[in-house]
Amino acid sequence: MNNTKKRNIICTAILAVIVLALIYFANNYLDAYIVRILNLCAIYTIIGLSMNLINGFTGLFSLGQAGFMAIGAYTVAIFTLPLDMRSTIFYMEPMNPAIAGIHLSFVPALLLGGVIAGFAAFLIGAPVLRLRGDYLAIATLGFSEIIRILLTNLQSITNGALGINKIPDNANNMWWSFGVAIVILILTALLINSSYGRAFKAIREDDIAAEAMGINLFKHKVMSFVVGGFFAGVGGGLYASLLGTVDPKQFYFTLTYNFLLIIVLGGMGSISGTVIASFIVTCGLELLRTFDEPLTVAGYEISLFRPGFSMVIFSLLLMIIVLFYSKGLMGRTELTWDRIFNFFGKMKSKKAPKSTEGGSTK
Amino acid sequence: MTPDNKSINETIDKNIVLRTENMTMQFGGVVAVDNLHLTIREHQIVALIGPNGAGKTTAFNMITGVYTPSSGKIFLHGEDITGMSPDKITRKGVARTFQNIRLFKDLSVFDNIIIAKHFSMHSNIFSATLRLPGAVRAEKKMREESEELLERMGLADVKDAVASSLPYGQQRHLEIARALATKPELLLLDEPAAGMNPQETEDLTASIKQIQQDFNLTVFLIEHHMDLVMEISDRIYVLDFGQTIGKGTPAEIQNNPRVVEAYLGVDDDAEN
Amino acid sequence: MTLELFLQNLANGIAVGSLYALIAVGYTMVYGILRLINFAHGDIFMMAAYFTFFGVAVFHLPWYFACIFVVVLTAGLGMLIERAAYRPLRDAPKDSVLVSAIGVSFLLENLATYLFSGKPKAFPDFLGLMSTVSLGTVSIQKVALVVPVVLIVCMSILLFVINKTKLGMAMRAVSKDYEIARVMGININLVIAATFGIGSGLAAVGVILWGMKYPQVSPLMGVMPGLKCFIAAVIGGIGNIKGAVLGGFILGLIEVMLVAFFQPLTGYRDAFAFILLILILLVKPTGLIGEKTTEKV
Amino acid sequence: MLKIENLCVSYGGIEAVKGISFEVPDKSIVTLIGANGAGKSTTLRTVVGLVKPQSGKIIYNDKDITGKSSEEIVRNGITLVPEGRRIFPNLTVYENLKIGAYMRKDDYSEDIKWVYDLFPRLKERSWQFAGTLSGGEQQMLAVGRALMSKPELIMMDEPSLGLAPLVVKGIFEIIKEINKLGVTILLIEQNANLALRVADQGHVLETGRIKLSGKGQELLENAEVKAAYLGNKKHELAQQ
Amino acid sequence: GCKKVDTASGSTGTGSDTIKIGVFEPLTGANAAGGEAEVEGIKIANKLYPEVLGKKVEVVVADNKSDKAQATTAVARLIEKDKVSAIIGSWGSSFSMAAGDLVKKNKVPAVGASCTNPLVTKGNDYYFRVCYLDPFQGTVMANYAFKSGAKKAAIIQEVSNDYAVGLATYFKEAFVKLTGDPNSVVTTVNYNTNDQEFGAQLSTVKAANPDVIFAPGNFTESALVMKQARQLGITVPFLGGDTWDIDEFTSVGGADVEGATISTFFDDSAPVTDEGKKFVEAYKKEYPDKNMAAVSALGYDAYLVIIKAIEAANSSDSTAIRDALAKTKDVEGATGKLTFNADGDPDKDSAIIKEVKNGKFTYKDTVTISK
Numbered sequence A: 001m002n003n004t005k006k007r008n009i010i011c012t013a014i015l016a017v018i019v020l021a022l023i024y025f026a027n028n029y030l031d032a033y034i035v036r037i038l039n040l041c042a043i044y045t046i047i048g049l050s051m052n053l054i055n056g057f058t059g060l061f062s063l064g065q066a067g068f069m070a071i072g073a074y075t076v077a078i079f080t081l082p083l084d085m086r087s088t089i090f091y092m093e094p095m096n097p098a099i100a101g102i103h104l105s106f107v108p109a110l111l112l113g114g115v116i117a118g119f120a121a122f123l124i125g126a127p128v129l130r131l132r133g134d135y136l137a138i139a140t141l142g143f144s145e146i147i148r149i150l151l152t153n154l155q156s157i158t159n160g161a162l163g164i165n166k167i168p169d170n171a172n173n174m175w176w177s178f179g180v181a182i183v184i185l186i187l188t189a190l191l192i193n194s195s196y197g198r199a200f201k202a203i204r205e206d207d208i209a210a211e212a213m214g215i216n217l218f219k220h221k222v223m224s225f226v227v228g229g230f231f232a233g234v235g236g237g238l239y240a241s242l243l244g245t246v247d248p249k250q251f252y253f254t255l256t257y258n259f260l261l262i263i264v265l266g267g268m269g270s271i272s273g274t275v276i277a278s279f280i281v282t283c284g285l286e287l288l289r290t291f292d293e294p295l296t297v298a299g300y301e302i303s304l305f306r307p308g309f310s311m312v313i314f315s316l317l318l319m320i321i322v323l324f325y326s327k328g329l330m331g332r333t334e335l336t337w338d339r340i341f342n343f344f345g346k347m348k349s350k351k352a353p354k355s356t357e358g359g360s361t362k
Numbered sequence B: 001m002t003p004d005n006k007s008i009n010e011t012i013d014k015n016i017v018l019r020t021e022n023m024t025m026q027f028g029g030v031v032a033v034d035n036l037h038l039t040i041r042e043h044q045i046v047a048l049i050g051p052n053g054a055g056k057t058t059a060f061n062m063i064t065g066v067y068t069p070s071s072g073k074i075f076l077h078g079e080d081i082t083g084m085s086p087d088k089i090t091r092k093g094v095a096r097t098f099q100n101i102r103l104f105k106d107l108s109v110f111d112n113i114i115i116a117k118h119f120s121m122h123s124n125i126f127s128a129t130l131r132l133p134g135a136v137r138a139e140k141k142m143r144e145e146s147e148e149l150l151e152r153m154g155l156a157d158v159k160d161a162v163a164s165s166l167p168y169g170q171q172r173h174l175e176i177a178r179a180l181a182t183k184p185e186l187l188l189l190d191e192p193a194a195g196m197n198p199q200e201t202e203d204l205t206a207s208i209k210q211i212q213q214d215f216n217l218t219v220f221l222i223e224h225h226m227d228l229v230m231e232i233s234d235r236i237y238v239l240d241f242g243q244t245i246g247k248g249t250p251a252e253i254q255n256n257p258r259v260v261e262a263y264l265g266v267d268d269d270a271e272n
Numbered sequence C: 001m002t003l004e005l006f007l008q009n010l011a012n013g014i015a016v017g018s019l020y021a022l023i024a025v026g027y028t029m030v031y032g033i034l035r036l037i038n039f040a041h042g043d044i045f046m047m048a049a050y051f052t053f054f055g056v057a058v059f060h061l062p063w064y065f066a067c068i069f070v071v072v073l074t075a076g077l078g079m080l081i082e083r084a085a086y087r088p089l090r091d092a093p094k095d096s097v098l099v100s101a102i103g104v105s106f107l108l109e110n111l112a113t114y115l116f117s118g119k120p121k122a123f124p125d126f127l128g129l130m131s132t133v134s135l136g137t138v139s140i141q142k143v144a145l146v147v148p149v150v151l152i153v154c155m156s157i158l159l160f161v162i163n164k165t166k167l168g169m170a171m172r173a174v175s176k177d178y179e180i181a182r183v184m185g186i187n188i189n190l191v192i193a194a195t196f197g198i199g200s201g202l203a204a205v206g207v208i209l210w211g212m213k214y215p216q217v218s219p220l221m222g223v224m225p226g227l228k229c230f231i232a233a234v235i236g237g238i239g240n241i242k243g244a245v246l247g248g249f250i251l252g253l254i255e256v257m258l259v260a261f262f263q264p265l266t267g268y269r270d271a272f273a274f275i276l277l278i279l280i281l282l283v284k285p286t287g288l289i290g291e292k293t294t295e296k297v
Numbered sequence D: 001m002l003k004i005e006n007l008c009v010s011y012g013g014i015e016a017v018k019g020i021s022f023e024v025p026d027k028s029i030v031t032l033i034g035a036n037g038a039g040k041s042t043t044l045r046t047v048v049g050l051v052k053p054q055s056g057k058i059i060y061n062d063k064d065i066t067g068k069s070s071e072e073i074v075r076n077g078i079t080l081v082p083e084g085r086r087i088f089p090n091l092t093v094y095e096n097l098k099i100g101a102y103m104r105k106d107d108y109s110e111d112i113k114w115v116y117d118l119f120p121r122l123k124e125r126s127w128q129f130a131g132t133l134s135g136g137e138q139q140m141l142a143v144g145r146a147l148m149s150k151p152e153l154i155m156m157d158e159p160s161l162g163l164a165p166l167v168v169k170g171i172f173e174i175i176k177e178i179n180k181l182g183v184t185i186l187l188i189e190q191n192a193n194l195a196l197r198v199a200d201q202g203h204v205l206e207t208g209r210i211k212l213s214g215k216g217q218e219l220l221e222n223a224e225v226k227a228a229y230l231g232n233k234k235h236e237l238a239q240q
Numbered sequence E: 001g002c003k004k005v006d007t008a009s010g011s012t013g014t015g016s017d018t019i020k021i022g023v024f025e026p027l028t029g030a031n032a033a034g035g036e037a038e039v040e041g042i043k044i045a046n047k048l049y050p051e052v053l054g055k056k057v058e059v060v061v062a063d064n065k066s067d068k069a070q071a072t073t074a075v076a077r078l079i080e081k082d083k084v085s086a087i088i089g090s091w092g093s094s095f096s097m098a099a100g101d102l103v104k105k106n107k108v109p110a111v112g113a114s115c116t117n118p119l120v121t122k123g124n125d126y127y128f129r130v131c132y133l134d135p136f137q138g139t140v141m142a143n144y145a146f147k148s149g150a151k152k153a154a155i156i157q158e159v160s161n162d163y164a165v166g167l168a169t170y171f172k173e174a175f176v177k178l179t180g181d182p183n184s185v186v187t188t189v190n191y192n193t194n195d196q197e198f199g200a201q202l203s204t205v206k207a208a209n210p211d212v213i214f215a216p217g218n219f220t221e222s223a224l225v226m227k228q229a230r231q232l233g234i235t236v237p238f239l240g241g242d243t244w245d246i247d248e249f250t251s252v253g254g255a256d257v258e259g260a261t262i263s264t265f266f267d268d269s270a271p272v273t274d275e276g277k278k279f280v281e282a283y284k285k286e287y288p289d290k291n292m293a294a295v296s297a298l299g300y301d302a303y304l305v306i307i308k309a310i311e312a313a314n315s316s317d318s319t320a321i322r323d324a325l326a327k328t329k330d331v332e333g334a335t336g337k338l339t340f341n342a343d344g345d346p347d348k349d350s351a352i353i354k355e356v357k358n359g360k361f362t363y364k365d366t367v368t369i370s371k
């Protein structure tokens, strides 16, 4: 018992070092394309985690993530935009004087984005979290659309449909995106394994029983929602900084579907699943680009390969995964050291008889 | 209805744990519970029996806050708890089990128990997440208490099993254990022996008695197994169509013609 | 605002509302049986539009034949989707089915883009329904007069099927408990397929009329109607057919009237749809005439 | 009529039924008793095609129905009163009964009357949605629904679960009555006393295997059974 | 099916004997139609000018999927993986702006074909474009409206579309100045992208009784706006921007868009330059049954400008190409002679006015604005 514990601690330490070294390496030696994709992976992980907290662990079927992201993204965009560039960007309607003079550096802006998103989650959560199931889903989706519409219409604050460009590039550095992602990952894991996390899971399993166990449903649902909103806001802030530009169309409600897809693919209620799925989805989309490029075989161009084909393949792959791994890659389990060692232990014990078998069959 | 002298006396009576006054529940046209007056004293085991659909579970649901009575009042130690939310009532010392077992199915037995202790933890979400000393201490205490309870309820060796994988009988036990984990004063059991064979029922009867004594509880239970009810109850209430058709000691109830007619039935098939 | 303008807007609102209602009914129907928000409904609608386009503009089928062709083909597509993407997940958690629905939606959109290109196509005119007639001071498209009639006919047939026929009873039974429905001797796959067929067929009927009013066909054309009609269905109480119709009308009328009476708020039009939705849900958590589900504990 | 041979069933990796063989003769009442989780319900669910067996055979009227779809099995005249009632909550009581006769093409209005006579409570509630019935009312409905298909073999999974003593007695009366009408009955019961009393034959299941078989009366007097399932107390109390 | 590959176009050869030009355009998603049209023009240009400096030019197309995040990865990919020397794109200014930082940081020049937002090139030495800007277009249409005698104009703008909002703002400014009447824009109504019902807005417009309606916006919504306007009995002319100049606008709009007038970059019936003639001819051959979109010509020009810059720089080095691009002067393109100003924008002072006649955009006028 103690031995495995010790082993796990050592393994975790080694992993931490490896991850740091990898980040260092990637950040310094890999090309901008790969770094960018990795950054996206990290940001998607953050937002996937935030959504998994709400949907996977607390069992609230919420589709509002795009809205929280938008709030975080715009907060970072508005407040980190250099003062001297504001009149250029807000060329159609000048920025509201109340905020025109306020400039924040990246970290405070990022945190503020999270806080405002969390506050928005509180405001919307208070009425809406009393709803159940699909009704909650459509109400939260509606909320994210309302946010987007506000962003379109509050021109003096958000620059309306023009969006905000030339946002200083802070997140295109892997330390930022991965650093924040790791912190949020750890926080989520700690939260989930705390008494509050158990309460969230209890609500997911059976809310009536949870309430009968003295858990204030409403308070805990709001908590989960607010924490999720905060994380998503921070993720949105990083996203804005990475892309350097935000506009309302970016945060269309279909954006949320991407994260729903990630958490279901990884496993609703699995932190490690979310991380894995974020990487698979983000990198998969890039890898599949090959299918968009014309393929010539022996002088003949196969007309199947043209732009759009990768997306068709992607949707098909997605369907296949959903159909054959309906609980997601990880289900509700986590990738723990014990599991990994057990897995390899099994492999080994399987391998031994197999090698003898191999001789007879081949 | 004006409260008569007796009920005024009862209000002052410290021994009374739970009292309902004219508790009524209507679903559309159906009056599921009609003007129910209950008086449950400390350390008593009180049973609520009656034909199916008599309104027993509904009465439980009102007492525990799942439903708000259409009219009438509920007092816990003289405090009006009518319409309070279920979690608040639980925190006031009322725990329950459900007619159709409602465990946290996919969670471990241990988690099922420790969740019931969550409300007593006073650390906020930040200190719990960040593992600040206060929260760590609280967590440790919760764990110890949960282990102890599991031991006491004979569930210690399945503590890591997923709740839904337990055999039915153990699930019933777990549900009772989970209710006990909230450290209740008043325990409400809705058909705890449902789905048990006579032998198991007998074991359960003994175990309820034991628990009542060990934990110093007041127990209010619904049951159709008459051997259990008659053996352990101090008092019995009988409902039919929402109305109270009898109350009293087991002996009184067994000889109450209305109850026999509506519920117990005459045993015409005496010994084969 | 003059009376003339009001009447004009009222006519508009009714036309939009009945279109919403027609599509929302299909949405609600699938939901009612499968408890599944069929996110792909809007995309089935889109595919139906392409079927119509190819049927009329490319293959030059006569209108009555084209209508049958489109409805049958779309119903078939709906059933195919059910077979391929939902049936294997019959016992899977709800979220997986939802993601499968989103996957189907992605697939249809991407496939349409890939096959038909992202450029919109013009929707064909049947029987001159696109042209306008004047009723007093109000000018209105002919199709707007047809929609409510079609809606009433479809709704009546559907209510009859669901409440009065054996298939309908089976549908309602299946919606609650697959397993026991099987034990009753119900072929649940057949019942669910039929539900999808009917729902998708309704989407096809909807698109023929919708296309007449908004004559353009493109791969993403189903997203907005899909969302709006979903809102309409939820406002009315999802799973409830009359509710969907009610929700469709409320949404259509309010949208049009809001823009008409409060010009500066036009930009917030969709926001109002959602605010309305949230407000209604707060007062009536299962929609205006949704089934009230007090869970029996 | 029904013959089960060496039936093995498992859920995922867990073996719930580990090789059970028994027979249900035509027009008899056979009961399975045993502790919770012994595999009783699983056996019934397998017979009716809801679970696919790992191995073994189910022969019904000399026809192999192993692995057939539920619809087909039910069409052959078997019906199930499922554990936990499982009535259709969004259908009215009346519709629930009608759906019990889903496969029947003949006129079944007489049978509805018959069920209403058996359970007058259901008649009162005929237009109520079944989901709002109390537990006992739902159980009555579940039995009534099963009877509506005019089965040759009716399998009941703990029909007395959560029922008032009076109703339990009623249910057993009904079991006897429908058996007299020529319906074969396979009954699972926790209430072993009553079950064994009505049964022609009984089998005691323990962790997926048959441990004891015999005539109902024999088992009732078997010391082992008495100790494990019947309790020491005089069960008359339950009746009084 | 398969088709025989023309040796001139899609070869997959790599190595130093090819120069790669990257293209990022929305080929799927909401803006696929525009992206496709631009790529058509680029492909034609590549066919006509397959070589530069004796090396083959390979066009690498990346789909930005009408999504900003995808736009940035697409560009990063072109730069890092495909090692392109220069980049063309993208339809939709927001995608160009998302990619702006990347091209600047990696010092790979980009030439936008039809991204008309002023901020695309502003402050970015590596971004150029061959189209004129939103303010210019808005002003052009105001001038045209005024010239054709309109005194009162109504604006219907797609409020969630930066392009439309930009055009509308500059139109209003110019029109008010031209008429000298602060109330000359009688009403401004809004709609959202993807809206399909405009009855209410149009009722208001009708009541305001304008002489002309300026309705810049996405062509799909705009066609519906016009259809519904005609149904409501609004008969005044509609003016719009270059986005309408696409086949689908007329095919969706049918008879109801007859008379719609726009400013655009190019007129295929009367090309102003020899290059234009050459392009039209090649386009007609390649796509015999398509009506050309103006942005196709811009795509063509973007390619051409880059080729000329490579020639001038006599190198395929990105920085050298950028420097050469900055000096672009009087390069003859399909849409006219191109000279880049300090911002990297072309010094275009005239726009072509086209009108829908018999279901086709036909040349109407050329409006020149003195700066």
Ligand SMILES: Nc1ncnc2c1ncn2[C@@H]1O[C@H](COP(=O)(O)OP(=O)(O)OP(=O)(O)O)[C@@H](O)[C@H]1O
Pocket (backbone or CB within 6 Å): B027, B030, B032, B050, B051, B052, B053, B054, B055, B056, B057, B058, B059, B099, C294, C295, C296, D132, D133, D134, D135, D136, D137, D162
């Ligand atoms: N949520 C509800 N909506 C409508 N009617 C209800 C609801 N809950 C209970 N009822 C009705 O109230 C009556 C009493 O039900 P209740 O569940 O309290 O009975 P019970 O005494 O617990 O019966 P049982 O012993 O069978 O569990 C029943 O007739 C039932 O139909």
Ligand SMILES: Nc1ncnc2c1ncn2[C@@H]1O[C@H](COP(=O)(O)OP(=O)(O)OP(=O)(O)O)[C@@H](O)[C@H]1O
Pocket (backbone or CB within 6 Å): B164, B165, B166, B167, B168, B169, D011, D012, D014, D015, D016, D034, D035, D036, D037, D038, D039, D040, D041, D042, D043, D083
């Ligand atoms: N769906 C399932 N998935 C996994 N295991 C199951 C499932 N259903 C039953 N089991 C397991 O199979 C075994 C037999 O269960 P079964 O329901 O047949 O028992 P039973 O004899 O009917 O018990 P009871 O008296 O509680 O109804 C049990 O250990 C149970 O946990």
Ligand SMILES: [Mg+2]
Pocket (backbone or CB within 6 Å): B056, B057, B058, B099, D134, D135
């Ligand atoms: Mg009850």
Ligand SMILES: [Mg+2]
Pocket (backbone or CB within 6 Å): D037, D040, D041, D042, D083, D157
């Ligand atoms: Mg069982």
